[in-house]
Amino acid sequence: MSIKFSSDPMEYQLCSLLGQCTTDIAVVFLGRYTTNGCLVAMKKYNMEKISRTETELIQDEIILMRQLSHSNLLPCLASFVSGHDVVAISPLMGYGSCHDLILRHFNTGLPELLIAIILRDILQALNYMHQKGMIHRAVRASHILVGSDGARLSGLRYACCVRQNSNNYSRRVHSFPLTTQPNLNWLSPELLQQNLLGYNEKSDVYSLGITCCELANGVVPFADTPTTLMLTEKVRGMAPQLLDCTTYVIYDDTGQPNEDTDCRMNDQMREYSLRKFSEPFHDLNELCLMCDPHERPTPAQLLTHAFFKQNRRNTQPLYELLLPAVPIAEENVPEIQDDLESILAEDKMSALDLCSVNWDFDR
Amino acid sequence: MNDKMAIVDCESDDLLCVRDSESFDNNKPSIWLNDDNDDIDIQQFFHKVESDEIIYQTKKKRCKMIGKYVMGDMLGEGSYAKVKEALDSQTLCRRAVKILKKKKLRRIPNGEENARREIQLLKSLRHKNVIELVDVMIDEEKQKMYMVMEYCVGGLQDMLESTPDKKFPTWQAHGYFCQLLDGLEYLHSQGIVHKDIKPSNLLLTLDGTLKISDLGVAEALDLYAADDTCYTSQGSPAFQPPEIANGNEKFHGFKVDIWSSGVTLYNLTTGQYPFEGDNIYRLFESIGRCQLTIPTDLDPTLQDLLAGMLEKDPETRLSLQLIRKHPWVIRKPARTLDFVPVPPRAGDETHSMTVLPYLFDAYGEASHQGSNEYITERQLNEEQRGSRLPVMTDDLGVGCSTSTADNGAAAAAAEPKRSWRRPTSCLSVKRLSSCRPS
Numbered sequence: 001m002s003i004k005f006s007s008d009p010m011e012y013q014l015c016s017l018l019g020q021c022t023t024d025i026a027v028v029f030l031g032r033y034t035t036n037g038c039l040v041a042m043k044k045y046n047m048e049k050i051s052r053t054e055t056e057l058i059q060d061e062i063i064l065m066r067q068l069s070h071s072n073l074l075p076c077l078a079s080f081v082s083g084h085d086v087v088a089i090s091p092l093m094g095y096g097s098c099h100d101l102i103l104r105h106f107n108t109g110l111p112e113l114l115i116a117i118i119l120r121d122i123l124q125a126l127n128y129m130h131q132k133g134m135i136h137r138a139v140r141a142s143h144i145l146v147g148s149d150g151a152r153l154s155g156l157r158y159a160c161c162v163r164q165n166s167n168n169y170s171r172r173v174h175s176f177p178l179t180t181q182p183n184l185n186w187l188s189p190e191l192l193q194q195n196l197l198g199y200n201e202k203s204d205v206y207s208l209g210i211t212c213c214e215l216a217n218g219v220v221p222f223a224d225t226p227t228t229l230m231l232t233e234k235v236r237g238m239a240p241q242l243l244d245c246t247t248y249v250i251y252d253d254t255g256q257p258n259e260d261t262d263c264r265m266n267d268q269m270r271e272y273s274l275r276k277f278s279e280p281f282h283d284l285n286e287l288c289l290m291c292d293p294h295e296r297p298t299p300a301q302l303l304t305h306a307f308f309k310q311n312r313r314n315t316q317p318l319y320e321l322l323l324p325a326v327p328i329a330e331e332n333v334p335e336i337q338d339d340l341e342s343i344l345a346e347d348k349m350s351a352l353d354l355c356s357v358n359w360d361f362d363r
Numbered sequence: 364m365n366d367k368m369a370i371v372d373c374e375s376d377d378l379l380c381v382r383d384s385e386s387f388d389n390n391k392p393s394i395w396l397n398d399d400n401d402d403i404d405i406q407q408f409f410h411k412v413e414s415d416e417i418i419y420q421t422k423k424k425r426c427k428m429i430g431k432y433v434m435g436d437m438l439g440e441g442s443y444a445k446v447k448e449a450l451d452s453q454t455l456c457r458r459a460v461k462i463l464k465k466k467k468l469r470r471i472p473n474g475e476e477n478a479r480r481e482i483q484l485l486k487s488l489r490h491k492n493v494i495e496l497v498d499v500m501i502d503e504e505k506q507k508m509y510m511v512m513e514y515c516v517g518g519l520q521d522m523l524e525s526t527p528d529k530k531f532p533t534w535q536a537h538g539y540f541c542q543l544l545d546g547l548e549y550l551h552s553q554g555i556v557h558k559d560i561k562p563s564n565l566l567l568t569l570d571g572t573l574k575i576s577d578l579g580v581a582e583a584l585d586l587y588a589a590d591d592t593c594y595t596s597q598g599s600p601a602f603q604p605p606e607i608a609n610g611n612e613k614f615h616g617f618k619v620d621i622w623s624s625g626v627t628l629y630n631l632t633t634g635q636y637p638f639e640g641d642n643i644y645r646l647f648e649s650i651g652r653c654q655l656t657i658p659t660d661l662d663p664t665l666q667d668l669l670a671g672m673l674e675k676d677p678e679t680r681l682s683l684q685l686i687r688k689h690p691w692v693i694r695k696p697a698r699t700l701d702f703v704p705v706p707p708r709a710g711d712e713t714h715s716m717t718v719l720p721y722l723f724d725a726y727g728e729a730s731h732q733g734s735n736e737y738i739t740e741r742q743l744n745e746e747q748r749g750s751r752l753p754v755m756t757d758d759l760g761v762g763c764s765t766s767t768a769d770n771g772a773a774a775a776a777a778e779p780k781r782s783w784r785r786p787t788s789c790l791s792v793k794r795l796s797s798c799r800p801s
Contacts, residue, residue, distance in 0.1 A: 174570035181454050194457045195715040196516065196569060196705065228433060228452050231723045 003036060005089055009082035011035055012042060012089070018328075019096065025050055025058075030092065030328060039330070040077065041093065045086045053178050059355070061119035061157040062088055064115075068132065073155035074145060093152060094327025097144035102218050105325045108216040108271045109243075112281055114321045116311050118144060120303065121151040122208065130201040134163045137177050139207035140186045141214045148319060148327055150174040158183065162200060172198035185222045186210045189234040191295055202293035205302070209288025216242045216277065216285075218268075239289040242282055243272040280307040426725035428452070429509055430500050432460060433725075436709075436717035443474055449511065450718040457514040457716060457765060458497060465506040472624045473597070477579045482510065484555060484578050492546030494566065494576040515574055516714045517705040520563035521632065525706035530634030532701040533662070539565065540628050541692065542573035547620055548683055550575065554584040556591065556616030559598040562630060567705060569714075582616060591616040600643050601636055602626045605675050608650035619738040621686070625672030633658055637673055664691040671712035 011034050018028040018041060045058055065088070078089040093102060098118065101110065110118075113344040129136055136159050143155030158177045173248055177195055180187070188206035190199040197314035214220040221240030222230040241247045248269075284307045290296045297305075319327075409468060427434045435448035438459055444467075449460045468474035485496035498511035509763045523529045531539070543565060550557055557575065564577040580597040593616040596607050604622035606614040637655055640646030653675035657666045668691045674680040686692060708714055 174568070176456050184455055192455055193715060194514070194569060195713040197713050198569070226452075227455055228450070228722050229726055231455055232719065232726055235719060236723075 003038065005033060005040075005078040006035065007078045007080040008085065009080055012040070012087075014042065015039070019100065021104045025054055030101050031089070033089075039092045039328070041090045043088045043090065045088075046084055047086055048084050057157045057178065058086065061159075062086075064134075064159060065090075068129070068134075068156075070125055072121045072127040072150065072152050073128065073156075074152045090154075091148040092328065093145035094329055095146040095148075095322060095325055096140045097154075098144040098146060098151075098215055100323070101141075101146065101325055102141060102215070107218050108268055109216045112216070112277055112323065113211070113310055113316070114318075115215045115281075116308055117314075117318065117321070118151040119208075119212065119254065119310060120308050122153050122211075123299045123303050124202055125153040126208065127145050127303065129159070130204070130299060132161050135162060135173060135199075136204050137180070137191070137199050137207075138183045138186070139211050140183060141205055141211055141220070144211070146322070150318070164219055171200055173200060173356070174198040183207075184227055185225075185230060188293070189237075189291055192231055192234060200293065200298045201298070205288050205296045205299065206290075206293070207286055208299075211270075212281075212285045212288060213240045213242060216281075217272075234291075237291040239286065239291070242277050242285050244277045245273055246276065246282070248272040278307070278310075280305065280309070283307070391450070410674055424720040424724045426721040427462070429502075430498070432458060432509075432511065433718050433721060434460070435721060438708075443471050443478075448514065448717045450716065450722075457718075459506070459512045459514050461510040461512060463508040464512070465508070477597075478508065480576045480583075481581070484581055485510075488550070488553060488555075490546060490549040492542050492573055493549060494574040512576075513568065513574065515566035515568050515576070517567055517708070518563050519565045519567070519573075520561075521706055522567075522703050523562060523631070523634070526703050528634045531631050531703050532699050533632065533665075534696045534698045535703060536631040537626070537691075537696050538571075539573050539631065540624075543575065543624060543627070544683065544687060544692070545577040546573065547624065548687075548759060550581075551617050551620070551683060554588075556582045556584065556593060557620050558582060558596055558616070558623075559592075559602070560620055560627055561599050561602045562627055565627070584616065591618075598623065600646055601638070603647070603650060604677065606654045606677055608647035615677050617683070618680050621672055621680055621683065622677075625669060628672065629657075631667055632661065637669075662691065662696075663693070664689070668692070716779050 012033045013034055015030040015032055018030050020027055021043075026045045029042045029044060031040050032038070033040055047055065050058070062076050062079050065074065066079075069075065075088050075089050076090060080087055088292050093171060098110070100134070122139070126136060126139070136153065136156070138155045138158035139153070140155070143153060145152050147155055158176065160173060160177070162171050162173060173194070176191075176192070177183075184192070186207040188199060188203040190197065191203045210221060222233070225233075255265075284302065284305050285301070287297055287305075374436070429449070432449040433451050433452050435450065438446045438448050440446070443463065445462045447460050447462060449458045450456070451458055463478050465475070468478055473547050482496065482499055484492070486499075489495065494515070495513045496510060497513065498509075500509040501507075502509070503799065523531070530536070531557050547557070547570065548562070555578075559577060560575070564575065566574045566576050568574060582595075583594055584591055584593075592613050594613050596614075596619065598619075602623035604614070604619055607619065626637055629635070635658075637657075638646060638649040638653075640649050653673075655670065655673050657669050659666070661669075668681075668686070671681040671689070672686065679776070681689070704712075705714065
């Protein structure tokens, strides 16, 4: 993007609400840059509601987004303070995040070809970050944004450098990411174990494997599982799988595979037991989810994996693969504009909400 | 390795049975009373027991939760508190929990007051090189208090003791000393005199960050106090400055920390203490005279720094600002190949979570652990012999899973081509069916 975006709040016009951040610290709006009429995503952080650690993380995120430059990483075009808010301007990714796509249109997971296209983009982004000595530490469907020209990785708030302190000659990291609770299901066993062995970039590859399952199954592995059970399962080497007819067998009460389509089997389960993913896809997923980080391939190695051969053969354009999802674009902006007034009013109300102010006398 | 630990933990009362119990029964008990019968064949009393006939039951790790924390093994025990490892079940962050018993606190002078003060101080502090107090829980019924802190792998004292000459290579000591200065500068800026700086109160996190801990005897200066005058000291004798050893009624607090940091630096770099004595009187006499000898084989700038910090007169003793500008501090020594690591804990060099075995127990490991519940002496010996070999069978210590047998999936995955795919475990199926698309 060669257009220069100004950091004057007056030059941006709010259009509608796009979504809420997973951790509730930010709201994303669709906005318009009035200078050239370009649609952008405006992420608003209400600094009044944010803790000190999170403020630092947001600051680091914005700095990192401006420092890194790769076509598959979400950039920050401009950032400024407006009232109580810090606003970060990013290019609009019309289809939203992969998590949104799953929730709205693909409840049992995205089609394999689409996953191959998205994954290739994300691997490029990870490869770039790793080359720069960074670990992303929060690869998950909700941090993968899809636009009409491909996927971009966001969520750099949790990223860290491989060499944090100068004493660390071995390329290992030991720090447990702060405020990482929403990402726990995606994190690698070695990161979660927090021992002296530490972890490195390969941790991102494991998260990518979990994201693979999330994209293919429509639900993240270990969803609804107590976190401590998730930890023990990962440490014991339990690797989640892509659910299809080779992995998803429905057992009846006697422990025998049950072929009958009885009432217990809902549509989602039937879908799983009928479809079939390709062998390379299963293989890629298994490689990513190797318990031993040394056995996991690097993103560069994964890019040469047989799974991505289908991308070359594919002639279908991305928008067709994404149907029934349609992107937010110039044509469909006005129809979603009506809800904005109420949101803004609510926003103003919360700004006036004086009762919730807590004075902290301990500090 | 957790398995092994469990076995080592076996207590004598866990010794379940010794075979040949029938032959014991055959011996008449009266024999034991009849001690003038000398020519009894000794073989009748002492039966040879093969090592595989001694059977231990591995100690069960019963999962215990306090608040949202899952408790692990004991990390250390002090005069009035125990420290256990814990895991935050929500964030999965490793923690250390200091458990204080009211009954024990009352027995030591100022015990309760010190604990209360430590909590109050730690709550208000936030610095990279000062231990963070995360949470405090009180159990009125059990009269216990739990201080949840950042997890540290070990202290400098344990590291020193693990080496033959009880000292660090210069570059390593320099790194720790600089972090100590950072932490101390912060504490002093907050008006806090630590009063008990010594290697055993300097802990390290997994990534090697130094944390000043144990503010039990620290003093927060009054906000409106004119200077740093203190009247009491309860720190460790070997680290006390001459003004305290000589029994001065009042003294400058900050300079006390400078002195004890000087003794600490002396200890870290030479493996010795500048002042020694058979008992506290001799020790204080030696400190009070303050006839300092610094080994002449040390770097001259380091000798100069030590002399400046261990200056008898607190007025002329170096200040923190001057120490920061000292040539030895400014010039970072070159890293050499020697390095003192954190010593292994219970044979575990990686210091892996001790909470895991408890969690495995809680989540019913019956199918995996069944075969290992009883273990014979011979197995134990063989296992110990095996572990001494340099060959690392599980190269990541991820082998917290009890045996490789349960890792059918991992083993199968390692094969290059496989036709059979393990069906999804019932766990994930259950999770899935309960998961509704919204």
